[in-house]
Amino acid sequence: AQSVTQLDSHVSVSEGTPVLLRCNYSSSYSPSLFWYVQHPNKGLQLLLKYTSAATLVKGINGFEAEFKKSETSFHLTKPSAHMSDAAEYFCVVSELLMDTGRRALTFGSGTRLQVQP
Amino acid sequence: DTAVSQTPKYLVTQMGNDKSIKCEQNLGHDTMYWYKQDSKKFLKIMFSYNNKELIINETVPNRFSPKSPDKAHLNLHINSLELGDSAVYFCASSPQHSTNEKLFFGSGTQLSVL
Numbered sequence: 559a560q561s562v563t564q565l566d567s568h569v570s571v572s573e574g575t576p577v578l579l580r581c582n583y584s585s586s587y588s589p590s591l592f593w594y595v596q597h598p599n600k601g602l603q604l605l606l607k608y609t610s611a612a613t614l615v616k617g618i619n620g621f622e623a624e625f626k627k628s629e630t631s632f633h634l635t636k637p638s639a640h641m642s643d644a645a646e647y648f649c650v651v652s653e654l655l656m657d658t659g660r661r662a663l664t665f666g667s668g669t670r671l672q673v674q675p
Numbered sequence: 676d677t678a679v680s681q682t683p684k685y686l687v688t689q690m691g692n693d694k695s696i697k698c699e700q701n702l703g704h705d706t707m708y709w710y711k712q713d714s715k716k717f718l719k720i721m722f723s724y725n726n727k728e729l730i731i732n733e734t735v736p737n738r739f740s741p742k743s744p745d746k747a748h749l750n751l752h753i754n755s756l757e758l759g760d761s762a763v764y765f766c767a768s769s770p771q772h773s774t775n776e777k778l779f780f781g782s783g784t785q786l787s788v789l
Contacts (some may be wrong), residue, residue, distance in 0.1 A: 598777075601679070601765055601780030602718075646716055668716040 562651050564666035572674045577621075577636040579669045581649035584630060591632045592650040593623055596668075602648065608632065619643070643671045679701050681766045681781035688756060689789050696751045696784045698766030707749035708767040708778070709741060718765070724749055726743045753786075 565580040579606060583589060586617045592608045594602040606617025623634045649666040681698045700707060706725040712718045721732050722741045724753050729741065738754045753760060766781040 584709075596716075601782045602766075602778070604777045604779070607777070626772060648718060665718040670716075 562649050562664050562666040563651050565646075565671045566669050567569045567667065568670045568672070569671040571639045573641055574635060574638050577634070577643065577671065579634040579647050579649075579672045580635065580669065581623075581666060582630055583632060583649070585651055585653050590652040591623075591625060592649045592652070593617065593621070593632075593634050594650060596646040596648065598645070603646075604632070610620045614636060639671075639673045641673050641675065642670055646670050679766055679768055679779050679781040681764075681784050683784060684782065685785050685787075687787045687789065690756055690758060691755045692756050693752070694756060694786075696764055696766075697752070698749050698751070698781060699747055700766075700768040700779070701747065701768075702768060702779060703747075704768040704770050704779070705746070706769050707743070708769075709749065709751050710765040710767060710780075712763040712765060712783070714762070721751075721764075722749075739748075743771055756788045758788050 561584045563582045568594050569579060571577055588610055590607065592607045593605040595605050596602045601621045605621050606615045606623055608615045612624060616622045621634055621636045623632050625632050634647060646668045651664050653662055676700040679700045681696060686694060706723060708723045710718050711721055714748045721739060724741055724743055740752045742750045742752055749766065751764060763783045763785050765783050767778045769778050
């Protein structure tokens with residue numbers, strides 16, 4: 559069974575400082591991992607995804623994430639926060655279910671990022 | 676043009692009523708989904724559907740039913756609404772029936788059951 563843990567429900571940074579949103583996962587098999595962002599009153603938007611290629615994945619808006627199998631982590635980072643980055647961020651794991659042959663998506667509980675001026 | 680659109684954006688209704696939320700995608704995708712986001716922002720899949728297969732999250736009450744008149748539409752019908760159904764419901768689509776594909780989300784429908 560797979561699971562996703564976002565270690566912080568709320569992160570607050572100052573504009574121009576680095577962002578770190580933490581995500582740990584558990585998965586029986588090689589997972590695919592995603593980060594989605596949700597701005598207020600909007601649907602979710604894909605930031606980036608990891609599907610067993612390069613472990614360092616670059617996404618939109620300057621975000622990137624590194625897949626670390628030994629640590630079962632997929633933390634999201636950005637060198638310099640912008641006010642427009644304030645939103646809810648979801649870490650998502652996709653795993654192939656061997657009994658059904660289907661893939662299952664599991665969402666983390668979300669991390670709210672606040673950016674202070 | 677909006678890729679995935681859902682209506683209404685807000686829905687306020689009383690317990691016991693039956694309501695529907697409509698979803699349309701103009702991306703030509705094969706698969707559509709319904710997600711429920713509760714007050715704690717936790718997102719849970721309710722259904723995934725393509726023209727061959729409906730997959731239901733077994734925790735979803737059978738008061739909820741997806742209806743797909745064609746490939747571009749997946750509407751959500753809810754019978755006998757309960758207070759606990761209050762949430763934001765998101766429609767989404769993807770090119771294939773594979774969760775390795777990027778999901779395209781609608782902007783959500785906030786349902787309030789009084």
